[in-house]
Amino acid sequence: MSPDATRARRLVEARLGRAPQDALEAAVVLEAWAGVPAQRALETARQLMPRRAAAPLASVAVPTVTRRPPGLLVEGLAFLVSVVAIALWAQPLADSLGGAAVERALRLALPMALALQWGLRARHLGRPSGLAGLARERRALAAGAALLVAGLGALLGEAGVLAALLTVTWTGGAVLIRRGASAFYATAVTAATVALLAGAPGLVAVAGVAALVVAAGAWALRGAAGAVVPGRWSRTLGAALTGAGVGTLLAGDPTVTWTAGSLGALALLPSAAGGLWAGLHLWKLAPALPRALTGVPAIVPSSPRGDVAAARTAGSSRGVTAHSLVRTLAGAAGRLVAVTAAGSLALVAVGGGPAGVLIGFGVVALASLLVGLLDSLGRPAWAGWGVAAGVGAELLVRLASPFPGAALTAGGAVALAVLAPAAIVLLARPARTLATALWIT
Amino acid sequence: MAAAPALEIATPPPAARPAAWRPRILLTTEGTYPYAMGGVSSWCDLLVRGLDEFDWCVLPIVAPHGRAPLYELPAHAREAGPIEVWSEALPRGRRAGRPRAALPGALVRGLLGWNGDADAVLAEWLWCRRNPAGVRRAFRSGAGWAAFLDGLSDVLAERIPEAGTPPRLDLVEAAALYQTLYWVARTAAAPTPPADLLHVTAAGWSAIPAAVHRALHGTPLVLTEHGVYVREAYLAAARGGGSPGARFTATRLARGLARIAYASADVICPVTDANAYWEMGLGIDPAKILVLYNGLRQGEPPTPPPGERIVVSVGRIDPLKDIHTLLRVAQETLRIVPDARFRHYGAVTDGEDAYGRSCLALHHQLGLGERFRFMGRTTDPTGVVRAADVVLMTSISEGLPMSVLEAMSQGRPVISTCVGGVPDVIKGCGVVTSPGDDHALTMAVVMLLRNPDLAWRLGRRGHDRLGRIFNEGACVEGYRELLHTMTRERAQLRAVPS
Numbered sequence: 001m002s003p004d005a006t007r008a009r010r011l012v013e014a015r016l017g018r019a020p021q022d023a024l025e026a027a028v029v030l031e032a033w034a035g036v037p038a039q040r041a042l043e044t045a046r047q048l049m050p051r052r053a054a055a056p057l058a059s060v061a062v063p064t065v066t067r068r069p070p071g072l073l074v075e076g077l078a079f080l081v082s083v084v085a086i087a088l089w090a091q092p093l094a095d096s097l098g099g100a101a102v103e104r105a106l107r108l109a110l111p112m113a114l115a116l117q118w119g120l121r122a123r124h125l126g127r128p129s130g131l132a133g134l135a136r137e138r139r140a141l142a143a144g145a146a147l148l149v150a151g152l153g154a155l156l157g158e159a160g161v162l163a164a165l166l167t168v169t170w171t172g173g174a175v176l177i178r179r180g181a182s183a184f185y186a187t188a189v190t191a192a193t194v195a196l197l198a199g200a201p202g203l204v205a206v207a208g209v210a211a212l213v214v215a216a217g218a219w220a221l222r223g224a225a226g227a228v229v230p231g232r233w234s235r236t237l238g239a240a241l242t243g244a245g246v247g248t249l250l251a252g253d254p255t256v257t258w259t260a261g262s263l264g265a266l267a268l269l270p271s272a273a274g275g276l277w278a279g280l281h282l283w284k285l286a287p288a289l290p291r292a293l294t295g296v297p298a299i300v301p302s303s304p305r306g307d308v309a310a311a312r313t314a315g316s317s318r319g320v321t322a323h324s325l326v327r328t329l330a331g332a333a334g335r336l337v338a339v340t341a342a343g344s345l346a347l348v349a350v351g352g353g354p355a356g357v358l359i360g361f362g363v364v365a366l367a368s369l370l371v372g373l374l375d376s377l378g379r380p381a382w383a384g385w386g387v388a389a390g391v392g393a394e395l396l397v398r399l400a401s402p403f404p405g406a407a408l409t410a411g412g413a414v415a416l417a418v419l420a421p422a423a424i425v426l427l428a429r430p431a432r433t434l435a436t437a438l439w440i441t
Numbered sequence: 442m443a444a445a446p447a448l449e450i451a452t453p454p455p456a457a458r459p460a461a462w463r464p465r466i467l468l469t470t471e472g473t474y475p476y477a478m479g480g481v482s483s484w485c486d487l488l489v490r491g492l493d494e495f496d497w498c499v500l501p502i503v504a505p506h507g508r509a510p511l512y513e514l515p516a517h518a519r520e521a522g523p524i525e526v527w528s529e530a531l532p533r534g535r536r537a538g539r540p541r542a543a544l545p546g547a548l549v550r551g552l553l554g555w556n557g558d559a560d561a562v563l564a565e566w567l568w569c570r571r572n573p574a575g576v577r578r579a580f581r582s583g584a585g586w587a588a589f590l591d592g593l594s595d596v597l598a599e600r601i602p603e604a605g606t607p608p609r610l611d612l613v614e615a616a617a618l619y620q621t622l623y624w625v626a627r628t629a630a631a632p633t634p635p636a637d638l639l640h641v642t643a644a645g646w647s648a649i650p651a652a653v654h655r656a657l658h659g660t661p662l663v664l665t666e667h668g669v670y671v672r673e674a675y676l677a678a679a680r681g682g683g684s685p686g687a688r689f690t691a692t693r694l695a696r697g698l699a700r701i702a703y704a705s706a707d708v709i710c711p712v713t714d715a716n717a718y719w720e721m722g723l724g725i726d727p728a729k730i731l732v733l734y735n736g737l738r739q740g741e742p743p744t745p746p747p748g749e750r751i752v753v754s755v756g757r758i759d760p761l762k763d764i765h766t767l768l769r770v771a772q773e774t775l776r777i778v779p780d781a782r783f784r785h786y787g788a789v790t791d792g793e794d795a796y797g798r799s800c801l802a803l804h805h806q807l808g809l810g811e812r813f814r815f816m817g818r819t820t821d822p823t824g825v826v827r828a829a830d831v832v833l834m835t836s837i838s839e840g841l842p843m844s845v846l847e848a849m850s851q852g853r854p855v856i857s858t859c860v861g862g863v864p865d866v867i868k869g870c871g872v873v874t875s876p877g878d879d880h881a882l883t884m885a886v887v888m889l890l891r892n893p894d895l896a897w898r899l900g901r902r903g904h905d906r907l908g909r910i911f912n913e914g915a916c917v918e919g920y921r922e923l924l925h926t927m928t929r930e931r932a933q934l935r936a937v938p939s
Contacts, residue, residue: 016679021688022555022605024696027722028675032837032860032876038715042722046603053600059686061613129507227507232529290613298615299594432586435616440580440623441529 002047008036009048023049060295068283076276078182082173083272085186085193086166087265089206094259096202097158105162106258106265108152111247112163113170118243120171123236125178131224134175138221145172145214161203165210172213179220188212238380242371245387249364249415252394253408255401256357267357270343271336271365278336278369284328285373285427289438292325292430325427329373336366356405363412364390370419374426378437382422390415464928465496467521467636467654471647472791475512475520476503479755479787479822481642481667482512483843484712484735484916489518491917495924498634502526502646504791511820524631524650526624532573533632540575541568542584546592548622552697553596553690555604559701566629566653573630580623589619596693607689614686621694629653636660637928641702644670645695648702655705661927664706665733667840668861669719671699673761676838680760699723708923712841713862731923734862735841736916739908740823743852745897746830750781750890753829753853755822755844756836758815759790763858764800766835766877772807773883778890783813783833786825827851831889831896836860837876845871846911849903854896856885866911870903 012020012029020026027045030036036044094102124133134141145168152160169189176185192209196202250268251258258265344358367390374383394411401407426433468474474485489497497518505528514520544565551562569576579585593615597607610618628649639651639662648664655662674695678688703709703725710733711717717730752774756762764785771783789797804813819825822844826832832848832855839861846866848855855871857863864873872889874881889896 020605021685021692023603024671025675025679025692028672029679031672031719032676035859035875038719039722049602049605051602053602054606056597056606057608057685059608059610059614059684059689061611061617061686062684229505229507229528232531234531235529293612293616296612298590298610298612299597431612431616432583434613435589435619436581436583436586439616439620440577 005044005047008034008044012045012048019054020045020049058295058297061290063287063291063294066286066290068280068286072280072283074182075177076280078177078186080269080273080276081186082170082189083269084266085189087269088193089196090259090265092196092199093162093202093206096196097162099259101157101159102162102259103257104156104159105166107251108156108159108163109166109170110251111244112167114247114250115240115244116167116171117174118246119236119240120174122239123231123233125174127229127231129226129228129230131179131221132226133228133230135221135224136228138218142214142218145210158203162206165203165206168210169206169213172210172217175217176213176220179217179224181216181220184216185213188216235380238384239375242375242380242384242387245384245391246364246368246371248391249367249387249394249408249411250361252391252411253357253360253398253401253405255398255404255406256360256408267344267347268361270340270347270358271361273343274336274339274362275365275369277339278332278365279372281335282328282332282369282373285325286376288325288328289427289430289434292322293434296431298431322428322430325430326424329423329427332369333366336369337362340365354404356403356409358405360405360408360412363409363416367412367415367419370416370423373423374419377423377426377433378439378441379422379426383419386415386419386422389418463494463496463517464637464924465498465635466638466640466924466928467498467500467633467651467660468640468642469500469502469647469651470642471502471645472504473642474501475499475510475514476501476506476508476523477757477788478511478818478820480757480843483822483847484665484667485642486512487736487913488917488920490515491913492921492924493517494921495928498636500524500633500650502628502650504528505530506791521634522631524628526628526646532577532627532630534572534574540578540582540585541572542579542582543588544568544576544579544626545585545619545622546588548625549589549592549618550595552622552625552701553593553618553693554697555599555601555693557697557700559704562697562701563652563656563705566626566649567656569626569630570632570653570657573627576623576626576630580619580626586619589622590615593618608685610686610690614684614690617687618690618694621690625649625694625698638663638924640665640924641706643667644699644702644706645674646698648698648705652701652705661707661930662705663708663710663923663927664702665710665712666716666720667712667735668761668838669711669716669723669840670702671696671723672719673838677760680837707927710923713865715862715865716840733919733923734911734916735843735846736911736913737843737846737850737907738913739904740850743850743900743904744827746853746893746900747828748830748893750778751829752781752783752831752833752886752890753786753826754783754833754835755786755819755825755847756834756842757787757790757793758785758797758800759793760796761836761838762787763835763837763877764796765803766879766882767833768800768803768807768809768813769879770833770835770882770886771809771813773879774886774890775809775812777883777887781812781886781890783809784816784825784829785814786816786819786822788818822847823851826853829853830893831856831886833882833886834858834863835876835882836863839863841866841911846907849900849907849911852897852900852904854889854899854903856882856889858882866906867903868906870899870906 012026015029015033023045027041030041031038124130149164152164173185188209192205195205340362371383390411393414394407397410398407474482498521500521501523503523505525547565551557631650633650633654639660641648641651641664644666651662675692678691709730712735717732721727758764774781826848832853834857841862845855855867857873858876859873872885
C-alpha cells in the first residue's frame with residue numbers, strides 16, 4: 001500500500017471508527033468528509049483495500065423491541081366480566097322470551113359476533129391505524145347494525161332480533177375495548193344485567209345496552225383520524241370465516257344448553273379465563289422468535305478447513321434450537337388447562353354443567369389459542385382448515401351424541417389434532433417461519 | 442480526471458412530430474412525487490407541468506401510508522398504481538404452475554454479488570412480471586428459502602479485495618434480506634402502462650419496473666439522478682449505526698439496483714457535474730451521460746429579508762440531511778446571537794422514525810425550546826424561505842437541491858455544506874463549509890446574521906444567478922429536447938414494418 005493510500009485508509013478508519021466495508025464505502029467517506037473529488041476518491045479507495053481477505057465479522061441483528069400491547073390484561077378482564085354478566089342474562093331472557101328463542105338466538109349470535117370481531121380485527125382493529133379506519137366506516141357500521149336487527153327480526157322474529165342485538169353488543173364491545181373504554185363496556189353490560197334481574201323486559205334491556213354500546217362506539221371513534229392502511233379483504237374474509245367457525249364449534253352442539261339457569265352459560269367462564277392467561281403468556285413468543293435467531297449465523301462453514309464456499313446452510317431447523325419456543329407454547333397450554341380444570345371443578349362442585357361440556361369448552365379454548373398462534377405466525381389458512389375440520393367433526397358427532405358435550409369435545413379435539421402439529425412445526429423451524437411466513441404476508 | 446460528459450442532443454425540428462401523436466412518458470418515482478413535497482417532487486412537478494405536449498403517467502413506489510397525493514396532477518398527467526411495497530396486498534393474477542423456487546437464490550446472487558449478473562436478474566424480473574402470483578408462492582416456500590440461503594452462501598464466500606470481506610449475517614438479517622428481495626420481485630411483477638419513453642427518477646427501486654418494461658418492449662429509458670443512489674445508500678448506512686450485516690445488505694442491494702438501472706438506461710442525466718463524475722467513476726460510459734441542471738422560476742425581484750434573525754432550513758428529517766448538525770449549529774449560534782430563531786420545515790422520511798425521534802431527543806437535550814422549531818411539512822417552500830434572513834442546509838449528500846434554488850429565487854443567502862452540486866450553484870451568493878463542520882457553519886450563520894447588508898447582497902446575487910443559469914426555462918427546455926429526441930427515435934422505429 002502506498003503512503004497516500006495508507007494515509008487515506010487511516011483517515012477513513014478514523015471517520016468510521018472501523019475498517020471500511022469495501023472500496024465504495026471508503027470512497028464515499030473520502031469524498032463526503034475529506035473533500036476528495038469523486039473519481040480520485042474511488043481510485044484511492046481501491047488502493048487502500050487490503051489484498052488479503054480479512055476474517056469475516058460476525059454480525060448480530062439489532063433487536064427490535066416487541067412489547068405486549070398495553071391494557072391487554074384490562075381488556076381480558078373486561079371480557080370476563082362481560083361473559084359473567086351475559087351468562088346471568090340467560091335465565092331472565094328465557095323467562096321473558098322463552099327458552100327456545102333464547103337458545104336459538106345464542107347459537108346464532110355467537111358465530112356471528114366472533115366472525116365480525118375477527119373480521120374487524122383483521123381489517124382494522126388489530127392495526128395501528130385501526131380506529132381511524134373504523135371511524136371512516138362509522139356510518140356503514142351503524143347502518144349494518146340496524147340492517148342486521150331488521151333483517152334477522154324479519155326472518156326469525158324475536159329470536160332473530162335478540163341474536164342481532166347480542167351480536168351488535170358483543171361486536172361494539174370489542175370496538176370499545178380497543179378504544180380503551182373497557183370499564184364503560186363492562187359497566188353497561190353489568191347495568192343491563194341488573195335491569196334484567198330486576199325484571200325489565202328482556203328485549204328492551206338488550207336493545208338498550210346494544211344502542212348504548214353502538215352510540216358509545218360511534219362517539220369513541222369520532223376523534224380517530226389519520227391515514228388508514230386497512231388489512232386486505234381476503235384476509236378479513238378468512239378471519240371472519242375462522243371466527244364464525246370457532247363460534248360454531250362453541251355453539252353448535254345441541255346437547256349444550258345455554259339457558260338452564262346461569263350455570264349453563266357460566267360453563268364457558270373457566271376456559272375463557274384460562275384462554276386469557278394463556279394468551280397473555282403466548283405474547284412472549286413475539287420477541288422470543290427473532291431472539292432465538294439473533295446471532296445465529298445464517299451460513300455456517302462446515303468443511304474441515306472452514307471453507308465458507310463449502311458452507312452448509314443453517315436456516316432450516318438444523319442448528320437452531322427451538323426448544324424455548326415450543327416450551328413457551330406448552331407453558332401457555334398448561335396455563336389454559338390448569339385454569340380450565342380448576343374452574344370446571346369448582347363449577348361441578350356447585351352443580352354446574354356436565355363434565356363433558358366443561359371439557360369440550362376447554363378443548364375448544366385450546367384450539368382457539370392455536371388458531372390465534374397460527375394466524376399471528378402468518379399461516380391463517382392453516383388455522384382456517386383446522387377449524388373447518390373441527391366443525392366437520394362436531395357436525396358428524398352431533399348426529400349420534402353419546403353424552404352431553406360429546407360433539408363439542410370431538411370438534412375441539414379434531415381441530416386441536418390438526419392445529420397442534422402445524423403450530424409445533426412452525427415453532428420448530430423458526431428461521432423458515434420468520435422468513436417465509438411471518439415476514440412474507 | 443475523465444473528460445466531461447459528452448452526450449449532445451440535437452434540437453428536434455418541430456415539424457417532424459405528427460400533430461396528432463402525443464408521446465406517452467412513464468415517470469417512475471420512489472417515495473417522492475406526488476406523495477412528498479419539495480426536492481425531487483418539485484422537480485417532477487416542474488417537468489410534468491412544463492412539458493404538456495407529452496402524456497405523462499406517474500408510477501410512484503411508496504410504502505403503504507394511506508395518505509392522499511400532495512400534488513394535483515395536471516390534465517395531461519395521470520397516476521398509475523401506486524406500487525405499495527411492504528404492504529399486505531396480494532399480487533395480481535391467478536396461481537399457475539409450480540413456484541419458481543430458484544427465484545430468491547438468483548436474486549441474491551445477482552443483486553448482492555459484487556460482480557452479480559445483471560442479465561440474470563433481469564431474466565428473473567421478467568419471469569416475475571409474467572407470473573406475478575408465482576412470486577409470493579416462491580418466497581413462501583421452504584424451497585425458496587433454501588435456494589436463497591444457497592445463493593447467500595455464494596455471495597458471502599466472495600473474496601474480492603475491492604469488495605472487502607462480507608460479514609457473517611445472522612438469521613434475522615438473512616430473513617430481513619429475504620423479505621426485501623421479495624419486495625424487489627413484487628415491484629418487478631407490477632404492471633406498467635404502455636409508454637413511448639420511460640423516465641426514472643432514481644437509480645434504485647424506481648428503476649425496477651422501468652427496466653422490466655424496457656426489456657419487454659424495448660422502450661428507451663432516461664434516468665435522472667438527483668443524488669447518486671449508491672453514494673447515498675453508503676452514507677446512510679455508515680451513519681445509521683446498524684450491524685455489519687445490515688450495512689452490507691443495504692449497500693450491496695443499492696449497488697445491485699443501481700448497476701441494473703445504469704445498464705438499462707439509454708441516457709443518464711445527473712443534475713450536477715459532481716454527480717456525473719461519480720457516475721463515470723462507477724463505470725458508466727461518459728457518452729451516456731448528459732448533465733441537466735435543476736431549475737426554478739426566477740420570479741419577481743426579491744424583497745429585503747425581514748431582519749428578525751430568522752434562520753430557515755427546508756428538507757426531510759433524514760440522516761442524509763444531517764439534522765443533528767443543524768441542531769448543534771443552532772445551539773452554538775444561539776450562544777452568540779441569543780435573539781436568533783431557527784425554523785425547520787420538512788417531515789420525517791418514511792421509515793426514518795427512529796432518526797426523527799433522535800432529533801427530538803437532541804433538541805430537548807440541547808435545550809433549544811421554542812428557539813428552534815420543527816414546523817412540519819410545508820406546501821409553500823418559497824414562502825417559508827422568503828420569511829428567512831438566512832437559509833441553512835447541513836446535508837451530507839445532495840444533487841442540486843431545490844431548496845437552495847428556492848432560497849435563491851427569493852433573494853436569500855444560503856449557507857450550506859459543500860456536497861454534490863451545491864458549491865457550483867451558490868458560487869458567489871452564499872457560504873459553503875465542509876459537511877459536519879459545526880463550527881464553520883455556526884460562524885457563517887453568525888456572520889450573515891450580524892451583517893444583514895452582506896446577506897442581502899449575497900441574496901440578490903443568488904437571485905440574479907438563478908435567472909442566468911439555474912432557471913426553470915433552461916431545465917425544462919433541456920428535457921424537452923432530450924425527450925423529443927428519444928420519443929421521435931422511438932416513433933421512427935415504430936414506423937418500420939416488422
